[in-house]
Amino acid sequence: MHVSLLKTSVLSMAVLFNSIASADVTTRGHVLTSTIWNTNSIHVCWENLNDSTAADRASVQEAVENSWEANSNVNFFGWNECERSSDGIRIQVADSTEFGAHVDGLGTRIRGRQNGMSLNFTYENWNQNCQSSRRWCNEVIAVHEFGHALGFAHEQNRQDTPDTCDEPTQGTNGDIDIGRWDLSSVMNYCNPQYNGNGELSETDILMVRTFYGPEVQTSVLLDNDHYSVYVGSNLTINAAYSIEDIVDSTSWLWSLGDGASSSSQNSVTHSYANKGRYNVTVSVSDSEGYSADKSAEVYVYGFEALLPAINMMMF
Numbered sequence: 420m421h422v423s424l425l426k427t428s429v430l431s432m433a434v435l436f437n438s439i440a441s442a443d444v445t446t447r448g449h450v451l452t453s454t455i456w457n458t459n460s461i462h463v464c465w466e467n468l469n470d471s472t473a474a475d476r477a478s479v480q481e482a483v484e485n486s487w488e489a490n491s492n493v494n495f496f497g498w499n500e501c502e503r504s505s506d507g508i509r510i511q512v513a514d515s516t517e518f519g520a521h522v523d524g525l526g527t528r529i530r531g532r533q534n535g536m537s538l539n540f541t542y543e544n545w546n547q548n549c550q551s552s553r554r555w556c557n558e559v560i561a562v563h564e565f566g567h568a569l570g571f572a573h574e575q576n577r578q579d580t581p582d583t584c585d586e587p588t589q590g591t592n593g594d595i596d597i598g599r600w601d602l603s604s605v606m607n608y609c610n611p612q613y614n615g616n617g618e619l620s621e622t623d624i625l626m627v628r629t630f631y632g633p634e635v636q637t638s639v640l641l642d643n644d645h646y647s648v649y650v651g652s653n654l655t656i657n658a659a660y661s662i663e664d665i666v667d668s669t670s671w672l673w674s675l676g677d678g679a680s681s682s683s684q685n686s687v688t689h690s691y692a693n694k695g696r697y698n699v700t701v702s703v704s705d706s707e708g709y710s711a712d713k714s715a716e717v718y719v720y721g722f723e724a725l726l727p728a729i730n731m732m733m734f
Contacts, residue, residue, distance in 0.1 A: 450595050454526025454570040455630050460494045461568075462507030466534060468500040472512055475540040475557050482558035482617055483565050486605075490624045492632035493569070506531045508568050513537050519545040520560045525591060526570030536564055559605075559617035566606050571626060574600065574607035584609035597629060598622040637661065637711040639703045645716045650694050654717065657686045660703045669705045676717065691719040 465476060480498050487493050501509050511534040522529055522536045529535030540557060542549040549556035567590075574580075576588045579600045586608035601607060601622035605615035619627070628635050639660045648654040660669055673681040676697030681687045691697065697717040704710040 450597060450626060450630065451525045451570050451572060451591065451593050452595060452630075454524070454528050456527055456530075456569070459492045459631055460496060462497045462505065463495045464497050464499055464501035464505045464507065464509055466501050466509055466511040472540055475512075475553070478554050478557045479538065479561040482561050486562045486617060486619050487565055487569065487627055490619055491627040493627065495565075501533075508536055508565075509533055510536045510538055512540055514539050514541045514544045516544040520564055522564055522567045525567055525572060529568060536568060538564065559614040562605050562617040562619075563614040566623070569627065570630070571606055574604040575609050580609075597626040635709065637703075637705075637709045639701060639711040639713045641701065641713050641715050643715060645718065646699075647718045647720065648691065649720050649722060650692065651690055653688050653690050655686055655688045656699060656701075656715070658701050658703075658713065659685070660705075660711065669703055672702045674700045674702075691717070694719045694721040 463480075468476070476498070480495075483495055488495060495508075497507065508529060509532060515537075518537065520538050523532055524535070538557070538561060539545055539549075540553065542553065542556065546556065572591060572593045573589050575584050575586045576590070576592045577596055577600055579596070581600065584602070584607075589608070599622070601620050602610060603612075603615055603620035604610065604623050605617065605619055606623070607615070615623075625635065637660070639658055642657040646654055646656065656673075658671075669684065671682055671684045673683065673687045675681065675687070675689050676699050677691055677693070679689060681689070687701075697719065698714055699717055700712055700714040702710065702712040
C-alpha cells in the first residue's frame with residue numbers, strides 16, 4: 420500500500436512578489452505566497468472587447484486552458500466583457516511602445532484592478548517580430564502573464580540563478596523557491612525557447628499544484644510487506660522514494676523496532692539480537708518539505724525453529 424502525504428508547510432511561508440514594477444524586495448524566488456488566490460475559480464474579463472479580436476482572445480483562452488488549467492485545479496471562467504464592478508483578472512488589449520505585455524502586480528494584487536493585465540494582439544509598436552506569428556505569440560505570452568496573475572515571479576530572479584543566465588532580474592522578487600532553478604520554466608527569461616513555447620515545465624506544474632491543487636503526492640515503498648530473519652543474521656530492507664518532481668536532496672530515518680535507527684538512504688541492513696516481532700518504519704523528507712513514511716513487520720526467529728528440519732534430516 421502506498422503511503423502518500425502532502426506538503427504541509429509551504430502555505431505558511433511568506434510568498435514572493437509585490438508588483439511587477441517594484442524592485443525593493445531583497446529575497447528572491449518565484450512564488451509570492453501573500454498574493455496566492457484563496458480560490459481556484461478566478462474570473463477573467465476583457466476591458467475592450469470587440470469582434471475584431473475574437474480569434475486572438477480565443478487563442479489566449481485556449482492557451483491558458485491547455486497550460487495552467489490542464490495541470491491544476493485552477494478554473495479561469497467568464498472571459499466576457501468587463502463591467503465596472505468586475506472582479507478577478509481584467510485584461511486590456513493595447514500596443515504600447517512604453518509597456519509591452521505585462522501585469523500591474525502579482526496574483527491577487529491585480530484582483531479587480533482595471534487594466535490589471537495588458538496583452539498585445541497587433542505587435543506594431545512592441546515586439547514586432549511577433550507580427551509574422553501572431554497567434555503563437557498571443558499564446559506563449561498569455562501563458563507567461565497568467566503565471567504572474569497566479570502569483571509566480573520570474574525564474575531568473577531566484578538567488579540560485581546560475582551565472583550562465585545573464586538576463587537581469589525583473590519585477591518583484593519572491594520569498595519561496597519551488598524545486599531547483601529551472602531553465603525550462605515558462606517564467607524564465609533565460610529559457611532558450613521564448614516563454615518555453617507556452618509549455619509548462621515539470622517545476623511549473625509542481626508550483627501550480629502546490630498552491631492550487633491537485634495535492635502533490637509523495638510515497639515511499641518497501642520491497643516487502645513483512646520480513647523473516649534468524650537471530651543474529653543480517654536483514655537488508657530496500658526502499659524507494661517517489662515524488663512528482665526531482666528534488667535536491669532527501670533525508671532518511673529508519674526506526675528498526677529494537678531501539679536502533681539508521682539514516683542510510685534507499686536501504687538498511689540490520690541484525691536483531693533477540694527473537695520476536697518488530698515494527699520497522701522508514702521516514703523520508705526532501706528539500707522541498709515533502710515527506711512520506713512506510714512501515715513493515717519483521718519476524719525474528721530463534722535457531723530452535725530449525726530443529727524439526729534437523730531432526731527429519733537425521734532419520
